[in-house]
Amino acid sequence: MENFTPFSALAGGVLIGxxxxxxxxxxxxxxxxxxxxxxxxxxxxxxxxxxxxxxxxLIAGALLFKLIAPDFITFRSGYPLxxxxxxxxxxxxxxxxxxxxxxxxxxxxIASFSKRSIYATLCFMASGFATVYLLKHVFHIV
Amino acid sequence: MNKILIALLSGLIFGLGLSWSQMVNPDKVISFLxxxxxxxPSLAFVMAGALAIATPAFIWIKKRQKPVLESAFHISHKTHxxxxxxxxxxxxxIGWGMTGYCPGxxxxxxxxxxxxxxxxxxxxYAGFFAERFFAGK
Numbered sequence: 015m016e017n018f019t020p021f022s023a024l025a026g027g028v029l030i031g032x033x034x035x036x037x038x039x040x041x042x043x044x045x046x047x048x049x050x051x052x053x054x055x056x057x058x059x060x061x062x063x064x065x066x067x068x069x070x071x072l073i074a075g076a077l078l079f080k081l082i083a084p085d086f087i088t089f090r091s092g093y094p095l096x097x098x099x100x101x102x103x104x105x106x107x108x109x110x111x112x113x114x115x116x117x118x119x120x121x122x123x124i125a126s127f128s129k130r131s132i133y134a135t136l137c138f139m140a141s142g143f144a145t146v147y148l149l150k151h152v153f154h155i156v
Numbered sequence: 157m158n159k160i161l162i163a164l165l166s167g168l169i170f171g172l173g174l175s176w177s178q179m180v181n182p183d184k185v186i187s188f189l190x191x192x193x194x195x196x197p198s199l200a201f202v203m204a205g206a207l208a209i210a211t212p213a214f215i216w217i218k219k220r221q222k223p224v225l226e227s228a229f230h231i232s233h234k235t236h237x238x239x240x241x242x243x244x245x246x247x248x249x250i251g252w253g254m255t256g257y258c259p260g261x262x263x264x265x266x267x268x269x270x271x272x273x274x275x276x277x278x279x280x281y282a283g284f285f286a287e288r289f290f291a292g293k
């Protein structure tokens with residue numbers, strides 16, 4: 015557990031929670047990223063704009079952090095891109111079928127005591143654990 | 157206009173949070189999911205930090221008649237546990253474990269200049285369109 019970073023994890027989590035609170039309090043919207051991503055291609059224009067603004071803010075926030083602390087995060091290299099492409103496709107299909115992802119179900123839904131979100135979170139955690147186990151310790155793909 | 161600025165601010169804080177917590181780093185996410193390896197519980201602490209703020213605040217917000225800038229809350233009131241919910245969540249988890257990215261970090265990763273994140277976002281959209289196509293929407 016030498017890579018465990020409890021302080022920055024909690025601090026970042028508090029910011030994510032704050033972001034969701036601001037969006038619900040002012041705009042009455044759930045900060046679910048998959049729903050916001052999906053919504054920019056099907057809504058009327060006034061519904062599209064806030065979603066585009068949110069996603070631009072998300073990109074800008076990461077960029078800003080990178081400018082403040084350029085060496086805080088280093089990215090892996092050489093990870094198989096086909097795995098990213100296939101996995102990304104599954105993330106897209108899965109989050110549409112279940113109407114949410116880590117943020118929508120895992121944070122906003124659980125914070126609302128939604129039974130659906132609690133079930134969804136248990137399911138994607140379980141299949142995430144199983145998938146990494148198979149890829150790393152059974153098939154040794156990554 | 158104010159609603160757009162609020163969304164921008166909310167996204168910005170979300171992006172800072174994903175970065176500070178290192179959830180934009182797929183290795184960090186995979187080491188949480190790798191329970192048989194060198195397990196890193198950080199992701200659980202990110203959720204705990206977010207829930208510690210959001211849970212009490214949501215209770216308070218929902219006591220209001222409406223949000224500050226809209227006439228009503230846009231919240232799902234579904235309670236039924238159905239097959240798409242469970243199947244979709246399982247499929248999402250498989251993709252999450254294969255890549256180390258869920259949708260938020262994939263978008264934020266673009267801001268960090270990470271090529272993988274861009275491939276991830278394009279693939280997620282391909283999945284959205286495929287689901288819409290198969291569902292006949």
